[in-house]
Structure formats: structure tokens, C-alpha cells
Amino acid sequence: MTKRIGIDELQAGMLIEQLDRSWLSTPFFRHKMTITSHQQIAQLKACGVQTLVVRIDAEPVQEAPAPEQSLADDSNVPAVEEPVSAPPVVPFEEELAVARQVYQAAKTVIQDAMHDTRLGRAINVDAVRAVVTDMTDSVFRNPDALSSLSRLKRFDEYTFYHSVNTSLLAMSLGQSLGFDRAAIHLAGVGTLLHDIGKTKVPLEILNKPGRFEAHEMEIMKQHVLRGVEVLASTTDLGDSYVQPALEHHERVNGAGYPNRRAQKDISQFGLITAIVDIYDAMTSDRCYHKGQPAHQALQLLYRLSLEGHLDPTLVQQFIQVVGVYPVGSVVELNTGETGIVKQVNHEAPLAPVVLLVKSAGNALLSQPIEHDLSGQTATPRRSITTVLAPQQAGLDPTLYLDKKAA
Numbered sequence: 001m002t003k004r005i006g007i008d009e010l011q012a013g014m015l016i017e018q019l020d021r022s023w024l025s026t027p028f029f030r031h032k033m034t035i036t037s038h039q040q041i042a043q044l045k046a047c048g049v050q051t052l053v054v055r056i057d058a059e060p061v062q063e064a065p066a067p068e069q070s071l072a073d074d075s076n077v078p079a080v081e082e083p084v085s086a087p088p089v090v091p092f093e094e095e096l097a098v099a100r101q102v103y104q105a106a107k108t109v110i111q112d113a114m115h116d117t118r119l120g121r122a123i124n125v126d127a128v129r130a131v132v133t134d135m136t137d138s139v140f141r142n143p144d145a146l147s148s149l150s151r152l153k154r155f156d157e158y159t160f161y162h163s164v165n166t167s168l169l170a171m172s173l174g175q176s177l178g179f180d181r182a183a184i185h186l187a188g189v190g191t192l193l194h195d196i197g198k199t200k201v202p203l204e205i206l207n208k209p210g211r212f213e214a215h216e217m218e219i220m221k222q223h224v225l226r227g228v229e230v231l232a233s234t235t236d237l238g239d240s241y242v243q244p245a246l247e248h249h250e251r252v253n254g255a256g257y258p259n260r261r262a263q264k265d266i267s268q269f270g271l272i273t274a275i276v277d278i279y280d281a282m283t284s285d286r287c288y289h290k291g292q293p294a295h296q297a298l299q300l301l302y303r304l305s306l307e308g309h310l311d312p313t314l315v316q317q318f319i320q321v322v323g324v325y326p327v328g329s330v331v332e333l334n335t336g337e338t339g340i341v342k343q344v345n346h347e348a349p350l351a352p353v354v355l356l357v358k359s360a361g362n363a364l365l366s367q368p369i370e371h372d373l374s375g376q377t378a379t380p381r382r383s384i385t386t387v388l389a390p391q392q393a394g395l396d397p398t399l400y401l402d403k404k405a406a
Contacts, residue, residue, distance in 0.1 A: 003056045007049050010041050018053035019044075092343055095142035096149075102134045103149045103164060110163045110192055117199040122234040132167070132188035136181055139171050144344055147172040147321065151328035151398065153284045153291070159198055159206075162280055167192040169276040169322070170244075170269075173314070176321050189237070190244035191273050197227025197245065224249055224258050244273040253308035263311065271311045275301060275318050278310075294326035295387045324349045325384060328397040332386040336360030339371070340397045348374040350384065355400055358393070368400055 002017055010016075015034045035041060044052075109131045113123045138146045150165040170191040174184045198206060201223050205216050212220060227245040231237055247270025250256035252263035256274075263271070282297035292300075298319050305312040323344030325331060331339050331354065339354035351373035357365055373382055390397060 001056055002053050004051055004053050006051055007041070007045055010035060010044070010052065010054070012036060012038065012041075015055040016052055017055055019049055020051045021047075021049060090141050092142055092145055092148075095138060095145035098141075099138050099145040099149055102131070102138050102146065103152065103168070106131045106135060106164045106167065106192065107157075107160050111157075111160045113193065114159065114196065114199050117196055117230055117234075123193070123196070123230070125235050125237065128189055128192060129185075132185055132192060135168060135171060135188050136185045139168075139175050139184060140181070143172050143175050143321075144327075144346075148327040148343070148401075150280060150322075151283075151326075151401065158284060158286060159195060162277075162284060163192055163195055165280040166194060166273065166276045169280065169318075170272050172321050173272055173276065173318050176317060186240055187244075187269055187272065190241045190269055191276065193227075193231060193237075193241070194244040194248050194273055194277070195223065195227065196230050197223035197225070200226040200230070221249070221257055240267070240269065243267040243269045246270070248273040248277045250274065251309045252311055255309065271314055275310055275314055278304070279318070279322075290391075293387060293389055294322065294329055295324070298322070298324075298326070320346065320349075323352060325352050325387065328401060330388045330390050330393045330395055330397060331384045332388055333382045334385050335380060335382055337382070338362070338388070338393055338395070340368075340395065340400050342370065342401060345372075345374050352384075354384075357395060357400060 012035050033040075109124075109127050113128065116123055135146060146168045150169055153161050153165070167188050171184050171188045174187045179187065201220060205212070205219055208216065224246060228242055231242050231245060246258075247261065247266050250259065250261045250266050250270055251274070252266065252271070254260050254262040279297050279301060282300060283291045283294055285291045301310060301315050301318065304310045305315040323341075323346070325341045325344070327341055327344060329341040331341060333339060333354075333356075337356050337360050338358035339356045341352045342355050343353040345352045353370065353372045355368040356371055357368045359365060371382065373384070376382065
């Protein structure tokens with residue numbers, strides 16, 4: 001049995017069936033919820049809720065003391081099984097072979113999810129959780145292998161690659177911040193689905209080869225709330241999983257959208273997703289712009305953090321994760337040779353592993369030569385002097401780094 005009551009009559013233990021406004025105007029995103037604390041009632045009041053429909057035959061529950069909240073706190077967070085022992089750390093090259101397979105599986109899963117959403121079908125959440133579990137395992141075995149694959153991009157499948165890249169970058173950043181497996185898994189699922197609302201944007205706007213008109217931008221911005229609606233209505237994912245979709249365009253200075261939230265009102269998952277979303281978008285070829293070199297995208301992130309758009313601490317940590325010279329960067333050495341960064345060196349950020357592909361005379365080598373700039377004993381000691389645009393150097397890093405790429 002249901003009954004409409006005033007907000008002042010709401011008590012812990014009551015099951016809310018309906019509000020007098022959209023759930024999207026509250027922090028909960030759900031179509032139904034059971035009140036478990038007076039804090040939730042206060043939040044609903046703060047959102048302007050005055051009346052609501054509750055199920056009055058539900059058993060009341062006692063409000064428990066609020067536990068210390070962690071990033072993964074969510075009543076709907078599924079248990080992510082912990083292995084008996086953590087996966088062993090394996091060499092980069094060995095894990096890279098596995099990571100490639102996981103990456104392609106993730107791309108297929110998000111491609112299927114977006115296809116199902118366009119057709120009005122429910123997302124296969126089990127498939128999403130399963131592939132993110134594989135991604136989590138890879139991150140714990142070697143965090144650099146999977147994140148290095150964020151260079152994989154194809155113009156004609158941007159949305160799918162972007163979803164996977166933001167997910168793996170968010171997971172790698174979470175791992176570097178000390179997140180546990182459950183929190184990393186949560187971040188992976190949420191960011192993999194963060195752009196699901198773009199399936200509700202007309203294709204002629206989504207793929208427009210040029211700047212949006214003002215009215216088109218307003219339609220494009222709707223992908224945020226449309227995505228939240230899809231996740232809330234077709235999945236059993238908890239609120240924390242929805243935060244990346246809702247908050248990835250919010251900014252710490254309150255200048256973002258859709259709710260112009262300031263930093264104190266944005267979840268850490270939302271703050272992280274904003275960073276990795278911008279980074280991958282900046283480094284990707286789109287129908288309306290050429291992707292920028294990774295180091296330029298990092299410079300932009302740093303500037304945005306100084307200007308108050310992004311969390312500066314998280315940006316600095318992200319730069320540590322992807323490296324001063326991210327994988328795929330084309331670099332010129334002090335010897336005049338040209339190389340491509342193959343692996344980041346976190347202990348010596350200025351000395352990554354590079355593949356030498358051109359001689360000092362700019363002649364293309366018949367076979368690339370791998371060189372670890374941190375472990376040099378012979379002279380001359382090579383060092384990076386300049387980062388080059390791939391087009392400027394006449395090189396496609398993907399051809400050297402991953403001949404198995406899709």
C-alpha cells in the first residue's frame with residue numbers, strides 16, 4: 001500500500017516510490033529507495049522535496065551510526081571477489097599480451113552496450129562487470145601495460161575507444177592513489193559507461209564535422225542526464241557507479257554542467273573521470289580536430305588545474321601515472337635520433353624506454369632498436385630533448401608499438 005506524505009513525515013525505514021520532482025535533481029539518481037538515515041532525509045529537504053509517495057507496509061529499520069565512508073561505499077556495490085592471493089606482478093611485455101586481449105574484449109562489451117541502448121534494450125551489466133574484473137586483474141599485475149593501450153584510437157569508432165580508454169586510465173589512476181580492488185572495479189564500470197547517454201544524441205549532431213551551433217551544444221549536453229536515466233532505469237547499478245556519467249562535465253570551480261557543482265559536491269569518481277575524459281578526447285582524432293600529442297594534453301590538464309577547472313592534486317598524480325613522456329610519444333634525442341616511447345619509467349620519469357626508429361641523419365631504420373634511457377652505461381648517454389608531433393616526424397607510433405591493434 002502506498003501513501004503520499006509530506007517530507008516532514010518521512011522516517012528511516014520508509015520505502016520511497018515517487019518524489020514530487022525528478023530523481024535527477026537529487027543526489028540519489030534512483031527511481032525507488034529505502035531511507036536508512038536522517039542524513040538522506042536532510043538531503044531530500046535540501047533539494048526542495050516537499051511531498052512524496054511511500055510504501056507504508058514496509059518494516060521500519062533503526063538508523064545505524066554512519067560508518068566511516070570509503071570511495072566504494074554504496075549499498076548497491078556488488079561484491080568483487082578477492083583472490084586468495086593478489087595476482088603477481090609480471091613484466092610489462094608479458095602482461096601487454098594479455099592486456100591487448102582484455103582491451104579488445106572491453107571494446108566489444110561497450111559497443112554491444114551502446115547498440116542495445118540505442119535499440120531500447122537493457123545493458124548486459126554482467127558482461128560489463130566481468131570484463132572490468134579482467135581489467136582490474138591486469139592493473140594489479142602490471143598497471144602500465146593496460147594504460148599504455150590508451151593510445152589505441154580509431155576515428156570511425158571514437159566513442160567505443162574513448163569509453164575503454166577513460167575506463168583503463170581511471171583504473172590506473174585509482175590504483176596509484178591506493179584504491180582497493182572494489183573501488184577500482186567500481187571506477188572501471190562507471191567510467192566504461194560514462195558516455196552511454198550519447199546513444200540518445202542524434203547521430204547528425206554526434207558526428208558533426210565542425211563546431212556545434214548553440215542549440216546543438218545544448219542537445220549534446222543532454223547526453224549526461226540521458227545517460228543517468230539509462231543507467232538508473234535499465235540497470236541495478238548503485239549510485240556510485242552513476243557518478244562518472246553524471247559528473248564528468250562538472251568542474252571544481254562550479255563552471256561545469258549539468259548541475260554546476262563545486263568541488264565539495266563532486267565525488268572523487270567524478271573528479272577523476274573529468275580528467276581522463278579530457279585527456280583522451282584531446283589526444284584523439286575527431287571529425288572536427290586532429291588529436292594533440294600527449295605531452296600537450298598533459299600541459300592543458302595542468303593549466304586547467306591551475307585555472308580552477310580540475311582537481312590539481314589528481315592532475316599531478318595522473319601525470320605521474322601516464323608519465324612525462326607518455327607511451328606513444330615521438331621524441332628527438334640529444335644524438336639527433338628519433339624514437340618512440342615504449343614504456344614509462346616511474347622511477348626516472350625523464351628516462352623512459354624508447355624504440356629508436358630514425359638515425360641522426362633522419363634515415364628510417366630497417367628495424368627499431370629498443371633503448372632504456374635509465375640504464376645507460378655506454379657513451380654518448382642519450383636523453384630526450386624534444387617531443388615531436390607524429391605528423392612532423394612522419395611516423396605512426398601505433399605501427400611500431402602494437403602491430404596487433406584493431
